[in-house]
Amino acid sequence: MRYCLNFNCQNPQNPIDAEICQNCGSELLLDNRYFALKLIGQGGFGRTFLAVDEFLPTKPRCVIKQFFPGASAFNYRERAAELFRSEARQLETLGKHPQIPKRLAYIEQKSSQYLIQEFIDGRNLAEEVSEEGSFDATKIRQLLENLLPVLDFIHAHRIIHRDIKPENIIRRQTDQQLVLVDFGAAKLVAETALTQTGTVIGSARYVAPEQAVGKAVFYSDLYSLGVTCIYLLTQVDPFDLYSFAQDCWVWQDYLHNSVDRELSNILDKMLQRGTFERYQSAAAVLADLKAEPExxxxxxxxxxxxxxxxxxxxxxxxxxxxxxxxxxxxxxxxxxxxxxxxxxxxxxxxxxxxxxxxxxxxxxxxxxxxxxxxxxxxxxxxxxxxxxxxxxxxxxxxxxxxxxxxxxxxxxxxxxxxxxxxxxxxxxxxxxxxxxxxxxxxxxxxxxxxxxxxxxxxxxxxxxxxxxxxxxxxxxxxxxxxxxxxxxxxxxLNRQDSQENRGVPxxxxxxxxxxxxxxxxxxxxxxxxxxxxxxxxxxxxxxxxxxxxxxxxxxxxxxxxxxxxxxxxxxxxxxxxxxxxxxxxxxxxxxxxxxxxxxxxxxxxxxxxxxxxxxxxxxxxxxxxxxxxxxxxxxxxxxxxxxxxxxxxxxxx
CATH class of the missing domain: 2.130.10.10 (YVTN repeat-like/Quinoprotein amine dehydrogenase)
Structure with missing residues (x-):
C-alpha cells in the first residue's frame, strides 16, 4: 500500500506498485526517492508516515513528517512553517546521538515541507506497558538512567523536547535501548500556538504547568518524564494520579509493585509543580539516582x-x-x-x-x-x-x-x-x-x-x-x-505503697x-x-x-x-x-x-x-x-x- 501525500486527497490509499495516486493524480514518490506506506500519526500541525527509501538498494524503511496545518491554524501557518525549518536544522545535530532518530533529509516541495528521519523498529512504552503490565522500580531506574543523558544532550543544544510521554519513547528491538522520538516541529509549533489560544491538545496529561501557559523551560521535560514514570508504574491515567482536592500527586496509592524510598523521592521532586522546587537539570536527577541511599x-x-x-x-x-x-x-x-x-x-x-x-x-x-x-x-x-x-x-x-x-x-x-x-x-x-x-x-x-x-x-x-x-x-x-x-x-506518681495504687494513673x-x-x-x-x-x-x-x-x-x-x-x-x-x-x-x-x-x-x-x-x-x-x-x-x-x-x-x- 502506498499513501498519497496530497492534503486534499479523499482516498489516499493506493496499490503497492502505483506511482500516481488513483484518486487525485498526485505523484506518490516524494523527491523521486521516498514512498509513504501508511499514516502512523496526525496532530493539529502535521502528519507522520511510515515510508520506504526507494533510492537505496536495501530499500530501508524511514519516517516522513509532513507539515500539515489544519484550517484552524491559518493564523499560525507562517510562524509554524519557519519553526518547522528551524527544527529540521536542529535535528541534523541531535540525530548524531545514538538514541535520537537521524535526520535523513529535509524537503520543500509544492509549498509543503517534509522531514525524513530514521525509522526505529520497536515498541513504544505505551505499547510495552499495555502488553506486559506495569513497570517495577528496577525498570523505572533503567529508564531514567537510559533517557536522562539524552535529555541532558538535547538541553545542552538549547532544545526542549516538549512532548515526552510513553508513546514517544521506543525500545529499539535490535539492542533494547530506549530512543526518544518525535522532535518534529509539528508538536513544537502546536504547543506554541496552543498556549497562545489557551487550547489543550495531545499530551496535556504529561505537560508541566508552566508549559501549559506557554513558558516551557528545560526542566519542563523532567516533569513530563516524571509523569511518564508514574504512569508506567501504575497504568493509571495521570489525570487520576493527581488529587486536585489536596493539590498533590497521589501516585503511590496506585502502585502494583513497591518503590524504594530514594526512587520515590526522586520522582516526587521531578513532579514538583513549582519550578524552583523541581530538579533544574537532567544531570541533577542522574546524580541523585546514582547516589548512595539516603x-x-x-x-x-x-x-x-x-x-x-x-x-x-x-x-x-x-x-x-x-x-x-x-x-x-x-x-x-x-x-x-x-x-x-x-x-x-x-x-x-x-x-x-x-x-x-x-x-x-x-x-x-x-x-x-x-x-x-x-x-x-x-x-x-x-x-x-x-x-x-x-x-x-x-x-x-x-x-x-x-x-x-x-x-x-x-x-x-x-x-x-x-x-x-x-x-x-x-x-x-x-x-x-x-x-x-x-x-x-x-x-x-x-x-x-x-x-x-x-x-x-x-x-x-x-x-x-x-x-x-x-x-x-x-x-x-x-x-x-x-x-x-x-x-x-x-x-x-510512682507511689506503690498499696495494691490499689498500682497501675492507677x-x-x-x-x-x-x-x-x-x-x-x-x-x-x-x-x-x-x-x-x-x-x-x-x-x-x-x-x-x-x-x-x-x-x-x-x-x-x-x-x-x-x-x-x-x-x-x-x-x-x-x-x-x-x-x-x-x-x-x-x-x-x-x-x-x-x-x-x-x-x-x-x-x-x-x-x-x-x-x-x-x-x-x-x-x-x-x-x-x-x-x-x-x-x-x-x-x-x-x-x-x-x-x-x-x-x-x-x-x-x-
Missing part, C-alpha cells in the same frame, strides 16, 4: 565547628501499609509554614526507635536505630507523632483518608508492629502527647481546644477550651495548640501545658481540666513548650525569636533568651533538668544551662533551620530535624 547522620557534640560526622546507611527491610482511600473531598488548607508542620519527629524514650513524617506530607516512617533500618511505613497525611513512655506504642494523629474531615488517631504496638486501636478523633492536631503511664492522650489543634482521650477504652474523656481560634488562617487546623504532659510530683499529679499561636502559654490540671495559669509575654506565635522533669520550670519558644523560661508555680518570667536571629521552633529539656536545647530557623542547635541561661554549646550541621528536637529518657541520644527534613542523631562525646 542517610541519617550521627554526630558527636563538640565546641569545634569541625565535628566528626559518621554516616549510618538506612535501608528499608519491610513495609507496613495502612489502607488509604482516595478522596475527592474538600481540599486541605495550606499551612503558612508547610516545612515546619510536616517535620513531626518522635524518639522512643529508650532511644531505639525513631518515628518521623516522610516525604510529600503523606508518609510516616518508623526507624530502628539499633539495626539502622526502616521498619515500617504508614500512609497518613499531615501526621503528628508520639511514642509512649513505656516504649510500647506509636501514636499517629493524622488524616488517613486525605480529606478535611478524615482525622484519625492510630495506635500501634511497637514491638510487634500490630495495630492496637483507632480513635475517631475530630481533627488533625498540631501536636500530640501522652501521659507518663501511657493511658491519657492529649491532642491540641482545633478551635483553640485540647482533646483528652483514654487510650485503654478509646473514648474521649474531656475537652479543654481557652486558646483563641484562628479561622482565617487555618480552617481545619485552626488554633495550632502545642501540648506537653509532665509528672508534676514524681513521688506521688495519679492524674491529680499531672500538669498539662499548652501553647498556641495566640501568643500565650497555659497550664492545666489534667484531672479536673482546670486552667491553673495563663502566661503572657511573647509577642509572636508560640511554637513549642517543654516542662522540666520536676515540673517547676517551663520553657517556651516563639516566632518572636526568643525562648522564655518561666517558674511554673508562680507564673513568674525567670529569664528571656534573645540571642536568636530567627523564630524558635523547638525546645526540649534534658532528663536531668539541667540543660535546655533549642532549635530555630538558624542552622545550628543551641545548648543552654537552664539554671543560669548561659550558652554552653552550639551544634552545627543542619544546612537549614531546625524544626524539631527530641531526646531519649537517658539523655544518651538526641534527634534533630531540619526544616528541609534532614535528620541528625546526636550522641554525647
Amino acid at each position: 542517610q541519617v547522620i550521627v554526630s558527636k557534640p563538640t565546641h569545634s565547628p569541625e565535628a566528626s560526622v559518621t554516616g549510618l546507611k538506612l535501608s528499608p527491610i519491610n513495609w507496613l501499609h495502612i489502607h488509604t482511600i482516595d478522596s475527592e473531598s474538600i481540599q486541605f488548607p495550606r499551612t503558612p509554614f508547610p516545612s515546619l508542620f510536616n517535620c513531626s519527629t518522635a524518639l522512643s524514650p529508650d532511644g531505639k526507635k525513631l518515628a518521623l513524617t516522610g516525604h510529600q506530607h503523606h508518609l510516616v516512617e518508623l526507624w530502628d536505630l539499633k539495626t539502622k533500618t526502616l521498619r515500617s511505613k504508614f500512609d497518613v497525611t499531615l501526621a503528628r507523632l508520639v511514642i509512649s513512655h513505656d516504649n510500647q506504642m506509636l501514636i499517629i494523629n493524622g488524616d488517613l483518608d486525605r480529606t478535611s474531615s478524615g482525622a484519625t488517631t492510630l495506635i500501634w504496638h511497637l514491638p510487634t508492629g500490630r495495630p492496637i486501636r483507632q480513635l475517631n478523633t475530630k481533627f488533625v492536631s498540631a501536636s500530640v502527647d501522652i501521659s507518663p503511664d501511657s493511658q491519657i492522650l492529649a491532642l491540641g489543634g482545633n478551635r483553640g481546644q485540647i482533646e483528652l482521650w483514654d487510650v485503654r477504652t478509646g473514648e474521649q474523656t474531656s475537652v479543654l477550651s481557652g486558646h483563641a481560634r484562628w479561622f482565617k488562617l487555618l480552617p481545619t487546623i485552626s488554633a495550632l495548640v502545642y501540648v506537653a504532659i509532665t509528672d508534676n510530683t514524681p513521688s506521688l 495519679q492524674q491529680s499529679a499531672w500538669l498539662l501545658a499548652s501553647a498556641s499561636r495566640d501568643k500565650t502559654v497555659r497550664l492545666w490540671d489534667l484531672k479536673t481540666g482546670e486552667l491553673l495559669s495563663k502566661l503572657t509575654g511573647h509577642t509572636g506565635w508560640v511554637y513549642s513548650i517543654a516542662v522540666s522533669p520536676d515540673g517547676q520550670t517551663l520553657v517556651s519558644g516563639s516566632a518572636d525569636k526568643t525562648v522564655k523560661i518561666w517558674h511554673r508555680e508562680t507564673g513568674e518570667l525567670v529569664r528571656t533568651l534573645s540571642q536568636f536571629e530567627k523564630p524558635v521552633y523547638s525546645v526540649t529539656i534534658s532528663p536531668d533538668g539541667q540543660t535546655l536545647i533549642a532549635g530555630s530557623g538558624d542552622p545550628a542547635l543551641t545548648i543552654w544551662n537552664l539554671e543560669t541561661g548561659e550558652l554552653v554549646n552550639t551544634l552545627e550541621g543542619h544546612p537549614e533551620g531546625v524544626a524539631a528536637v527530641a531526646m531519649s529518657a537517658d539523655g544518651e541520644t538526641m534527634v534533630s530535624r531540619s526544616l528541609t527534613g534532614q535528620v541528625k542523631i546526636w550522641q554525647p562525646g
Whole structure:
C-alpha cells in the first residue's frame, strides 16, 4: 500500500506498485526517492508516515513528517512553517546521538515541507506497558538512567523536547535501548500556538504547568518524564494520579509493585509543580539516582565547628501499609509554614526507635536505630507523632483518608508492629502527647481546644477550651495548640505503697501545658481540666513548650525569636533568651533538668544551662533551620530535624 501525500486527497490509499495516486493524480514518490506506506500519526500541525527509501538498494524503511496545518491554524501557518525549518536544522545535530532518530533529509516541495528521519523498529512504552503490565522500580531506574543523558544532550543544544510521554519513547528491538522520538516541529509549533489560544491538545496529561501557559523551560521535560514514570508504574491515567482536592500527586496509592524510598523521592521532586522546587537539570536527577541511599547522620557534640560526622546507611527491610482511600473531598488548607508542620519527629524514650513524617506530607516512617533500618511505613497525611513512655506504642494523629474531615488517631504496638486501636478523633492536631503511664492522650489543634482521650477504652474523656481560634488562617487546623504532659510530683506518681495504687494513673499529679499561636502559654490540671495559669509575654506565635522533669520550670519558644523560661508555680518570667536571629521552633529539656536545647530557623542547635541561661554549646550541621528536637529518657541520644527534613542523631562525646 502506498499513501498519497496530497492534503486534499479523499482516498489516499493506493496499490503497492502505483506511482500516481488513483484518486487525485498526485505523484506518490516524494523527491523521486521516498514512498509513504501508511499514516502512523496526525496532530493539529502535521502528519507522520511510515515510508520506504526507494533510492537505496536495501530499500530501508524511514519516517516522513509532513507539515500539515489544519484550517484552524491559518493564523499560525507562517510562524509554524519557519519553526518547522528551524527544527529540521536542529535535528541534523541531535540525530548524531545514538538514541535520537537521524535526520535523513529535509524537503520543500509544492509549498509543503517534509522531514525524513530514521525509522526505529520497536515498541513504544505505551505499547510495552499495555502488553506486559506495569513497570517495577528496577525498570523505572533503567529508564531514567537510559533517557536522562539524552535529555541532558538535547538541553545542552538549547532544545526542549516538549512532548515526552510513553508513546514517544521506543525500545529499539535490535539492542533494547530506549530512543526518544518525535522532535518534529509539528508538536513544537502546536504547543506554541496552543498556549497562545489557551487550547489543550495531545499530551496535556504529561505537560508541566508552566508549559501549559506557554513558558516551557528545560526542566519542563523532567516533569513530563516524571509523569511518564508514574504512569508506567501504575497504568493509571495521570489525570487520576493527581488529587486536585489536596493539590498533590497521589501516585503511590496506585502502585502494583513497591518503590524504594530514594526512587520515590526522586520522582516526587521531578513532579514538583513549582519550578524552583523541581530538579533544574537532567544531570541533577542522574546524580541523585546514582547516589548512595539516603542517610541519617550521627554526630558527636563538640565546641569545634569541625565535628566528626559518621554516616549510618538506612535501608528499608519491610513495609507496613495502612489502607488509604482516595478522596475527592474538600481540599486541605495550606499551612503558612508547610516545612515546619510536616517535620513531626518522635524518639522512643529508650532511644531505639525513631518515628518521623516522610516525604510529600503523606508518609510516616518508623526507624530502628539499633539495626539502622526502616521498619515500617504508614500512609497518613499531615501526621503528628508520639511514642509512649513505656516504649510500647506509636501514636499517629493524622488524616488517613486525605480529606478535611478524615482525622484519625492510630495506635500501634511497637514491638510487634500490630495495630492496637483507632480513635475517631475530630481533627488533625498540631501536636500530640501522652501521659507518663501511657493511658491519657492529649491532642491540641482545633478551635483553640485540647482533646483528652483514654487510650485503654478509646473514648474521649474531656475537652479543654481557652486558646483563641484562628479561622482565617487555618480552617481545619485552626488554633495550632502545642501540648506537653509532665509528672508534676514524681513521688506521688510512682507511689506503690498499696495494691490499689498500682497501675492507677495519679492524674491529680499531672500538669498539662499548652501553647498556641495566640501568643500565650497555659497550664492545666489534667484531672479536673482546670486552667491553673495563663502566661503572657511573647509577642509572636508560640511554637513549642517543654516542662522540666520536676515540673517547676517551663520553657517556651516563639516566632518572636526568643525562648522564655518561666517558674511554673508562680507564673513568674525567670529569664528571656534573645540571642536568636530567627523564630524558635523547638525546645526540649534534658532528663536531668539541667540543660535546655533549642532549635530555630538558624542552622545550628543551641545548648543552654537552664539554671543560669548561659550558652554552653552550639551544634552545627543542619544546612537549614531546625524544626524539631527530641531526646531519649537517658539523655544518651538526641534527634534533630531540619526544616528541609534532614535528620541528625546526636550522641554525647
